Amino acid sequence: MRIHILGRIARARASLGPAGTVAAVFLLLVLLMAVLAPLVAPQDPNLQSLLDAYSGPSGAHLLGTDGLGRDIASRLVYGSRTSLLGPTLVVAVALGVGVPLALLAAWYGGWVNAVVARVFDLVYALPGLLLAVLAVALFGPGLMPAVVALSIAYIPFLARIVLAAARQQRVSPYVDALAVQGFGVVRITVRHILRNIGPVVLGQAAIAFGYALLDLASLSYLGLAVQAPTADWGVMVSDSNALLQGYWLPVLAPGVLIVCCVLSLTVLGARISGERPQPYLRTRRRARTTARTQPAAVDQNGAAA
Amino acid sequence: MSVRDLTKIFPGRGGGHKAVDAVSFELEPGGALGIVGESGSGKTTIARMLIGLESATAGSMSVLGRDRSRPARGAAERRARARELQIVFQDPYTSLDPSQSARAAVDEVLRHHAAGAARAARADASTRSRSRSGPDPRSAPTKATGPTSGSDPAIDTRPDADSNTRPVTSPSTNADPRDARARQTRLEELLDQVGLTERQSHARPRDLSGGQRQRVAIARALAADPAVLILDEAVSALDVSIQAQILNLLVDIRARTGIAYILISHDLAVVRQLCDSALVLRSGRVIEQGSCADILDNPAEDYTRALRAAVPVPGWRPPQH
Amino acid sequence: MSADTRALLEIENLTVRLADPAADDAPKPLLEGISLSLAPGEALGLVGESGSGKSMTIRAATRLLPPRASVEGAIRFEGTDVTRMSGPALRAYRDTGVGMVFQDPRAHINPTRRIGAFLTEALVRNRGVGRREATARAAAVLGEVGIDDPARRLRQYPHELSGGMLQRVMIASVLLAEPRLILADEPTTALDVTIQSEVVGILDRLRRDRGIGMVFITHDLDLALAVCGRVAVMYAGRIVELRDAKDLHERAAHPYTLGLLGSRPSIDVRSARLTAIPGRPRGAFESGPGCAFADRCAHAQDVCRTTPPEPVRFRDGDVRCHLLDQIHSVPTAAREGGAA
Numbered sequence: 001m002r003i004h005i006l007g008r009i010a011r012a013r014a015s016l017g018p019a020g021t022v023a024a025v026f027l028l029l030v031l032l033m034a035v036l037a038p039l040v041a042p043q044d045p046n047l048q049s050l051l052d053a054y055s056g057p058s059g060a061h062l063l064g065t066d067g068l069g070r071d072i073a074s075r076l077v078y079g080s081r082t083s084l085l086g087p088t089l090v091v092a093v094a095l096g097v098g099v100p101l102a103l104l105a106a107w108y109g110g111w112v113n114a115v116v117a118r119v120f121d122l123v124y125a126l127p128g129l130l131l132a133v134l135a136v137a138l139f140g141p142g143l144m145p146a147v148v149a150l151s152i153a154y155i156p157f158l159a160r161i162v163l164a165a166a167r168q169q170r171v172s173p174y175v176d177a178l179a180v181q182g183f184g185v186v187r188i189t190v191r192h193i194l195r196n197i198g199p200v201v202l203g204q205a206a207i208a209f210g211y212a213l214l215d216l217a218s219l220s221y222l223g224l225a226v227q228a229p230t231a232d233w234g235v236m237v238s239d240s241n242a243l244l245q246g247y248w249l250p251v252l253a254p255g256v257l258i259v260c261c262v263l264s265l266t267v268l269g270a271r272i273s274g275e276r277p278q279p280y281l282r283t284r285r286r287a288r289t290t291a292r293t294q295p296a297a298v299d300q301n302g303a304a305a
Numbered sequence: 306m307s308v309r310d311l312t313k314i315f316p317g318r319g320g321g322h323k324a325v326d327a328v329s330f331e332l333e334p335g336g337a338l339g340i341v342g343e344s345g346s347g348k349t350t351i352a353r354m355l356i357g358l359e360s361a362t363a364g365s366m367s368v369l370g371r372d373r374s375r376p377a378r379g380a381a382e383r384r385a386r387a388r389e390l391q392i393v394f395q396d397p398y399t400s401l402d403p404s405q406s407a408r409a410a411v412d413e414v415l416r417h418h419a420a421g422a423a424r425a426a427r428a429d430a431s432t433r434s435r436s437r438s439g440p441d442p443r444s445a446p447t448k449a450t451g452p453t454s455g456s457d458p459a460i461d462t463r464p465d466a467d468s469n470t471r472p473v474t475s476p477s478t479n480a481d482p483r484d485a486r487a488r489q490t491r492l493e494e495l496l497d498q499v500g501l502t503e504r505q506s507h508a509r510p511r512d513l514s515g516g517q518r519q520r521v522a523i524a525r526a527l528a529a530d531p532a533v534l535i536l537d538e539a540v541s542a543l544d545v546s547i548q549a550q551i552l553n554l555l556v557d558i559r560a561r562t563g564i565a566y567i568l569i570s571h572d573l574a575v576v577r578q579l580c581d582s583a584l585v586l587r588s589g590r591v592i593e594q595g596s597c598a599d600i601l602d603n604p605a606e607d608y609t610r611a612l613r614a615a616v617p618v619p620g621w622r623p624p625q626h
Numbered sequence: 627m628s629a630d631t632r633a634l635l636e637i638e639n640l641t642v643r644l645a646d647p648a649a650d651d652a653p654k655p656l657l658e659g660i661s662l663s664l665a666p667g668e669a670l671g672l673v674g675e676s677g678s679g680k681s682m683t684i685r686a687a688t689r690l691l692p693p694r695a696s697v698e699g700a701i702r703f704e705g706t707d708v709t710r711m712s713g714p715a716l717r718a719y720r721d722t723g724v725g726m727v728f729q730d731p732r733a734h735i736n737p738t739r740r741i742g743a744f745l746t747e748a749l750v751r752n753r754g755v756g757r758r759e760a761t762a763r764a765a766a767v768l769g770e771v772g773i774d775d776p777a778r779r780l781r782q783y784p785h786e787l788s789g790g791m792l793q794r795v796m797i798a799s800v801l802l803a804e805p806r807l808i809l810a811d812e813p814t815t816a817l818d819v820t821i822q823s824e825v826v827g828i829l830d831r832l833r834r835d836r837g838i839g840m841v842f843i844t845h846d847l848d849l850a851l852a853v854c855g856r857v858a859v860m861y862a863g864r865i866v867e868l869r870d871a872k873d874l875h876e877r878a879a880h881p882y883t884l885g886l887l888g889s890r891p892s893i894d895v896r897s898a899r900l901t902a903i904p905g906r907p908r909g910a911f912e913s914g915p916g917c918a919f920a921d922r923c924a925h926a927q928d929v930c931r932t933t934p935p936e937p938v939r940f941r942d943g944d945v946r947c948h949l950l951d952q953i954h955s956v957p958t959a960a961r962e963g964g965a966a
Contacts, residue, residue, distance in 0.1 A: 173400040177522070180356045181414050181529055182387035182421075184380055192402050343818035344789075514906045544675035545845060546922075549889035549902035556899065571819065578891035578900070601893060615823035616893055617849040619875050623827040 020271035023264035030261060034080040041074040045231040054247045066250045067241050076253055079231040083258075086147055086225065087212035091158075091205050093151035098159030099201065103189045106166035117163065120156035128153030129215060136224045143216075146225040150215055154208055161204045165197040203273025210265030217258050233258050306332040306390075306533050306565065311364035313350050313589075324350045326589040327364065332533065337559065337566040339576035339597060341612070342586035348569045350589075352537045355567070356392050369532055384421040391526035395538035397518035401510040407521040408506045411495055414528035415488050423484075491528075498561075499524040500554060516547035520554070527558070533565045540575060552578055573616055577601055585609050633702070634807055634839040635687065636663040640699035642686055653696060654911035656682050657863045660699075661937075666806065667837040669830075671850030671871065673886070674860035677909035680843045682863070684809040687841075688724060689716060703807070721752060725800030727829075729812040731792040735784045742780030745799050767798040771828050790821035797828060807839045808832075815844070826853050847886050851875070859883045862918030863910025869943025877941045879950055881923045917948065925949050 013021045033040050042062065049069035056064045063072040098120075105116035128150050135149035136142075169175060170193065178188045194201075219225035220234025228235060233254035242250040313325040325347040332338050342348045353359035355366060357377060365374045368389040377383040394400040402410060496506045499520040510518055519539065526534055536555070540548045556579065559566060568579050576583055577597055584594040585608065593606045604610045640660040643653035657679045664670050672680040685691055687701055689708060701708040703723055711719060728734050735744055745767075746760035755763070761780065768776035771794040784792060793813060800808060810829065814822035830853055833840050844850050850857050851871040859867040859882065867880040878884055888901030905922040914920070920930040929948050937944040940954075947953070 173394040173396060174402045176356075176358055177392065177394065177400055177525065178402075179358065180387060180390075180392055181417065181525075182377075182380070182383035182385075183417060184383070192405075196402065196404055343820065516906055544907050545847075545886055545889045546675060546903040547906060549891075549900040550904070552891060553899050553902055573819075574891040574893040577893055577896050597896075611820055613893065615820045617823075617846065617852045618893060619848065619851070621848065621852045623830045623852060624823055625827060625831060 016268070016271050019267050023267040023271075026260060026264045027268065030080055030257075031084070033077055034084050037077050037081055041071075041077040043071040043074045045070060045074040045078040046229060047071070054242065054245060054250075057249070063253055064247070064249050066236075066239060067245070072236075072250055072253055075231040075236060076233070076257060079233045079236060079254065080257075082143070082226050082230055082232040083213065083217065083234065086143055086216040087209045089147045090150045090154055090212040090216070091209050093147075094154035094158050094208065095201070095205060097151075098155040099162050099194070101155075102159040102163035103166055103194065105163055106170050106193070107185055107189055109167075109170070113163075113167075117160075120160050120163070123152065124156035124160065126153055129218065132215070132219055133224065136219075141224050141227065143225050146216060146219050150212055154212060157208055157211075158201070158204055162197065162201055165200045166193050169193045169196055200273045203269040203271070206265045206269030206272060208269075210262040210269070213258065213265070214262050306366075306368045306567075308355075308366045309364055311351065311354060311366060312362045313347070313354060313359065314362045324589050325354070328584075328586070328589070328591055329364075330584055330591075330594065332565055332567065334532065335559070335563045335565050336582065337568065337580040339568045339570060339580035339583035340586060341570060341573060341576055341583055343571060343612075345588070346586040347589035348586050349537060351586075352392065352535050352567075352569050355535060356390060357386065381421065381425070384418060387529050387531070388418060389531055390533045390535065391529050391531040392535040392537060393519070393522045393526050393539040395542055397515045397522060397542065398510075400522050401518055401525075403510055406507050406509055407496065407501055407513075407524065408492065410521060411524050411528045412488070412492055414525055415491060418529055419484060419488055495524045495528055498527070498558065500550075514547075515543055516550060519543065519547075519551055523551075523554070523558070527562075527564075531564065533567060535567045535569065536579075537569045538571070539568075541570065541572065548575075555579060573601060573613060585612070632665055633663040634666045634668075634704060635841070636700075636702040637661060637683070637687065638700040638702070640683070640686060640697070640701060642682060642691065642698075643696050644692060645694045645696060655863055656695070656910055657686065658910055658934075660863075660865055662858055662865065662868065664807070664839045664841065666839050667833060668856070669833055669840040669842055669854040671854035671857035672841060672843045672860055673845065673847050673850045673857055675845060675907035677862065677907050677912075678860040679863040679910060680860050681811055683860075684726070684811060684841055684843065687809065688720060688726065721748070722803050723805055724807045724809060725803055725805040727793070727796055727800055727808060727810040727813040729815050731789070731796040732784065734796065735792065737784050739783075740780065741782055741784065741787070741795055744784075745780070745795070745802060748799075749802060763802060764798070767801050768795070770801070770832075771795075771798045772824065773798070788821075790817050790825065793817060793821075793825055794828065797825070797832075801832065805838065807841070809841045809843075811843045812845070813842075814849070815846075822849075829853070847874075848890065859886065862908045862913045864918060864946060865937070865944070866919065866946045867943060868937075869941070869945075873942075877943065879940050879943065879945045879954060880919075880947050881925055881949075881953065882919050885922075917946070925953050 012024075016024060047070060049065070052061070052065050052069040053067050054065060055061060055069075058064070061071050061073065063076070066072055066075070101116050101120075105113040131153050132146045132149040135145040139145040166189075175188060175193065178192060216225055217232075217234030217237065220232050221238040223238065226232040226235050236254040237251055237258070239250050242248070308331075309329050310327045311325055311329070312323070312327055314321045314323050328347075328351060330338060340348045340351060350359060354361045355373075357373065360376065361374060365372065367373060368386075371385070371389065373386055373390075377386055405413070501517065501520050501524065505513060505517055510521070513521065522539075539555075540551050543551060552575065555566070558564065566579060568576060570576050580597045582595065583597045583600050585592045585600065585606070587608055593600055593604065593609050600609060601613060604613055638661050640657055641655065642657040643655050645653040660679075660683055662670065672683060674680045682691075686697060687703075687708065689711070691697065697709055703719060706715070706719075708716075708719065742761060742764060745764040746755075746757065749755040749760040749763065750757055764780060765776040768779055773779055773791065773794055779787070779791075779795075784795075787795065797813075808829070813829070814825050817825060826849065829840065829842075832838060840854075842850060842853050847857070847859075851874055854871050856868065857871045857874055858865045859880065861882050867878065867883045869877065869879075874883070875887065878887060882903070885901065885903035889903060891897070891900060903922050908918055908921075910918065914931060916929070916931040916933055917923070917926070917935050920926040923930065927949065933948070935946045935948045937946050938950065940947075940950050
């Protein structure tokens with residue numbers, strides 16, 4: 001069993017490449033940090049201690065404190081929760097709406113495809129951030145209006161790629177073969193088409209997640225999404241007071257985290273959806289696997305022929 | 306199988322393009338018909354209409370007495386049609402789901418039809434009055450193979466199958482562990498029948514050669530236990546030595562199961578090897594129709610003669626201009 | 627140095643390997659010890675299945691190999707070693723020495739330009755022929771390959787022509803350069819059989835009339851026998867049998883050649899079973915130390931798996947097989963009677 005798991009990890013590493021592996025490990029750590037925040041964080045993220053305001057890194061405060069004397073390390077840890085929650089919702093909603101629409105359009109083609117594709121194009125033309133600002137203007141600042149607005153803006157970003165990939169699968173003879181076997185539309189699209197384009201969807205979702213993270217951080221920075229006392233990376237970056245006072249760590253630390261997350265997600269997304277660093281290497285490897293699996297074929301066919 | 310005046314007109318300028326023009330043929334149970342023609346003759350369009358991937362502009366087609374001129378309504382009818390007619394496509398590289406092993410692909414089809422049969426059996430049990438001993442069209446091909454003739458329509462027609470373990474024989478088989486076992490037996494039998502090893506059956510298509518993939522495609526088609534199998538240029542893309550293996554396999558399968566073939570091909574020698582009767586298509590029209598030997602040995606039409614004369618055989622010389 | 631001074635193309639012990647910088651194992655072989663020669667006006671067939679190296683052989687002959695390929699042995703065109711040709715000599719060789727016809731003409735003709743432009747470009751640019759003169763020559767050559775109304779065809783675009791028509795245009799473009807050698811790589815595989823017979827008829831006539839040498843690659847043994855004087859059967863990067871086309875059917879000796887002959891169904895009779903070769907065709911890099919065909923061969927013995935066979939003279943042909951005497955000690959008629 002252990003060998004099996006190790007084998008899987010080794011295979012995953014091989015297909016992700018060195019940069020992809022680093023990105024995956026980093027994101028896994030961030031995710032763990034968010035889930036286990038109460039265990040990981042050294043202190044209560046909202047505990048104020050004005051006496052300790054703007055203290056530098058020390059044994060008590062690993063990354064120092066902010067203007068209200070709150071522990072920055074702890075705020076980063078808890079901040080990962082809100083910072084990751086927003087993009088998760090955005091991607092989930094965008095996928096939930098966009099993927100079924102794209103699959104529908106790919107399957108039926110014709111006017112269904114034309115209508116869906118035009119709608120995607122239309123929404124694609126709307127700038128996401130502007131939509132979010134509009135939503136905030138209508139419903140007041142907060143995470144939810146921003147998430148809803150961004151979700152809508154992100155639908156075509158994901159769905160257009162799903163549509164293109166699904167359309168390619170749709171015209172494959174294997175889909176015809178399944179239809180001839182009497183399988184229904186839903187089964188063929190979900191169990192076969194979606195499964196085969198899974199890596200593309202997943203990769204694109206990872207990239208979208210990174211962008212959503214950045215967009216939400218920007219909105220929080222502007223005070224339009226997550227609101228001040230809550231620990232959030234975007235909110236933390238907006239602590240311009242610290243900069244004025246000459247303390248850069250309270251701003252730099254969350255900024256670095258955001259950049260690293262977005263970068264990792266982009267790298268990982270590209271790798272998952274099939275962009276390989278060295279295509280030549282891949283073919284070689286595949287050729288060798290084929291060679292290895294063949295000898296058995298020969299014996300058997302010899303018996304059968 | 307019976308096809309009457311099958312016509313397909315693709316819409317376009319000037320009344321559209323008549324790809325298939327009033328094609329008619331009959332195929333008796335266990336027979337083998339070759340549809341011969343060059344590119345643009347409409348042979349693939351005929352196949353696509355037969356399997357329901359393309360709608361016919363006019364004409365009728367039926368298998369085992371069941372009409373299939375209109376699109377299937379509902380899952381039950383789709384499944385029933387699938388059990389009448391299956392297809393193997395030309396390109397073994399795109400006709401398999403890249404993420405499915407041979408085993409998974411065949412098993413999926415077996416489950417699908419077993420589930421359908423169980424549902425039908427339940428429906429059947431609730432309306433016991435309906436007699437099963439009526440004229441059952443599927444018993445016809447069965448008779449050709451002998452021992453299991455006259456049995457339940459859903460029972461495997463292969464003599465070497467253990468018919469008692471087939472799920473449909475008892476109406477109360479829902480979730481019966483025997484179901485799973487019977488399906489497993491059938492799965493192994495199909496994989497064995499097409500000559501796939503245990504190891505190949507677990508491999509993804511990308512790790513299989515063209516010939517092996519085509520074996521998987523044949524096993525998947527046979528899993529539905531169809532009365533008729535359409536082979537749409539199914540051996541054209543294969544290397545010569547592999548083509549011979551698959552042709553032998555197809556001859557064996559027909560001898561063993563009494564399945565009927567419709568072979569769509571541009572290759573006259575392949576048609577001769579596999580088929581009893583043949584029809585020659587040109588621009589969507591049937592030029593000549595009859596027994597394979599007659600057509601190839603004594604072609605009545607100039608076009609058929611020209612086709613035959615163009616095939617390089619020992620002693621053949623290219624025409625001089 | 628050159629054994630046969632009359633030879634148009636002579637390949638001697640050609641071995642091609644492809645180095646793989648990413649893998650630490652030895653460069654993988656694509657061709658091993660190919661030797662053949664072609665006289666002016668002669669047609670030689672290269673027959674084989676996928677991976678046999680038939681296309682690679684003519685790619686090597688025109689130096690169109692991937693950059694990581696290493697070449698051993700000699701390829702001589704009219705006595706000059708192609709592998710050592712300098713830039714201008716190579717250009718001249720490719721321009722007027724040799725012409726290539728490919729399987730898919732559509733992929734080799736620019737779809738956005740008229741047939742006329744495609745045909746006259748090389749004449750006008752490389753040979754300084756006037757445009758009017760070039761067009762006249764193109765029209766004449768189109769007539770020669772059996773295209774009616776050449777003037778109209780010259781004004782058409784590739785998509786307006788059928789595959790067979792386009793293949794004739796391809797052949798015409800080769801003829802315009804007046805080469806001494808034509809390399810045809812599955813030129814009729816994508817065509818309908820009636821068109822195929824016309825196209826090979828044209829190639830055959832041009833070869834005779836103009837004395838052009840031709841290497842004809844195909845997977846169809848019977849087609850090769852009909853078009854060529856001699857046929858080389860290739861397997862896993864080697865020529866396993868080389869003999870005159872006219873008696874190959876009767877005198878084929880290599881088990882693979884016999885297997886190929888038995889694999890093709892006949893148009894005249896229906897056999898109960900084809901004598902299929904088990905297994906699948908190999909590439910040169912997949913074969914073991916001995917005979918590449920050993921694992922599919924019904925006759926294979928220990929020596930076949932350990933020692934690669936050298937070509938030997940047998941029944942007036944060159945055959946690479948250890949067991950010829952054993953296999954063919956049985957009267958041929960009896961064996962073939964058993965196979966049918």
